[in-house]
Amino acid sequence: MRLFWRVFWLNALVGAVATVLLMVGPWTVSVPIRLTEALVLTAGLVVMLTANAALLRWGLAPLDRLTRLMTTVDLLRPGERLPVTGSGEVAALIDTFNQMLQRLEAERGASSARALSAQEDERRRIAQELHDEIGQSLTAVLLDLKRLADRAPEPLREDLRYAQETTRDSLDEVRRIARRLRPGVLEDLGLASALTALTGQFSAHAGIRVRRRLHPGLPPLSSQVELVLYRIAQEALTNAARHSGAATVELSLAPADGGVLLSVTDDGAGLGGSAEGAGIRGMRERALLVGGELTVGSVPEGGTRVALYVPIAEEGPPP
Structure with a gap:
């Protein structure tokens, strides 16, 4: 039944019952109306409105269920669809909402892929500039300080050596930042070597x-x-260092059910019921790019576990 006719017939039912009761009942209205008659009419109106409200609540219950279900949908967890229940406009509304979800997931996936690709390109460019420009400049400053320290008198030589150490530390920090921005080990030696260097x-x-x-x-x-x-291993390790207060972190990568499973577990304070931050949502977006499934939760022994499962598509026989 269409929603319009559902509401119409419910109101018609309440009005018909009230009319029948007035026709068969002993109630009359005087002119001018007496107080008892006014009280009876008022009570009847209250009963009629209460019955109308109860029937409307029953008739519109599918829309309330649909509203509650809509609030639980998350685009970062694709594949969630609402069950098509009811009939008429309610079923059509649920089906339209599911189609909208499918379009939004496709558009979000495409836009996230473009954004993350642009982010990686920008990281690569910044890392290259840090290595070529700032790194070379600091290296030249370090060589100049060494040459000056060799020629300077003894009272000034100690200060120049201190400046050398500060410059050398800055150069190491620039190189470390460049490696974090652009994992050259990943491109040259593969994932296992890159994760080994990252954890070290x-x-x-x-x-x-x-x-x-x-x-x-x-x-x-x-x-x-x-x-x-x-990147997800890097972000999980960073979150463990910043927020968990952990003393030990375990990183594992192994085949699992036709794919690979990455797990990062710490012995820190755990999530504590806190909402997901930008870091976790960023990891979920990256996982969606490769069709992976990311789960974040607390472990029974205490701490947090970040697990990423990525299915590996089996290639068919060559043509």
């Missing part, structure tokens, strides 16, 4: 012990899948 640098600078478990028999991965796995 993280352990050295963050002061957190990192255990690695990299399976030697990983299936062949595309460059995009390797980059997504690397």
Whole structure:
């Protein structure tokens, strides 16, 4: 039944019942109206409105359920669709909403792919400029300071050596930032070597012990899948250092059910019921680019576990 006719017939039912009761009942209205008659009419109006409200609430219940279900849909968890229930406009509205979800997921995936691709290009450009411009300038300054320190008198030589150490530390920091922006090890030596270098640098600078478990028999991965796995591991380690207060982090990468499973588990304070931040949502967007599934949750022993499963499509026989 269409929603219009549903509401119409419910109101008609209430009006018909009220009319029949007035026709068969002993009630009359005097002119001028008496107080008891006014009270009876008022009570009848209240009963009629209450019955009308109850029937309308029952008739519009499918729309309330649809509204509650709409609030639970998240575009970062694709594939969620509302069950088409009811009839008439309600079923058509649910079906239209599901079609809109499908279009939004496709458009969001395409826009996220373009945005993340542009982000990687910008990171690569900045890393190249840091290495070529600032890195070379600091290297030249370091050589000049060394030459001056060799010629300077003893009271000034110590200050120049201190300036050398400061410049050398700045040069190391610039190189470290450039490596984080552009993982050259990933492009040159592959994912396993890149994750090994990443965990080593993280352990050295963050002061957190990192255990690695990299399976030697990983299936062949595309460059995009390797980059997504690397970036999500990088973001998970960064979140563990900044927010968890963990002392140990375990990173594992192994084949699983026709794909690969990346897991980063810490022994920190856990999520504590807090909402997902921009870092986790960014990881979810990256996971969607390769058809992966990201899960973030607390572990029973305490701490947080970030797991990314990426299915690997099996290539058919060559033509």
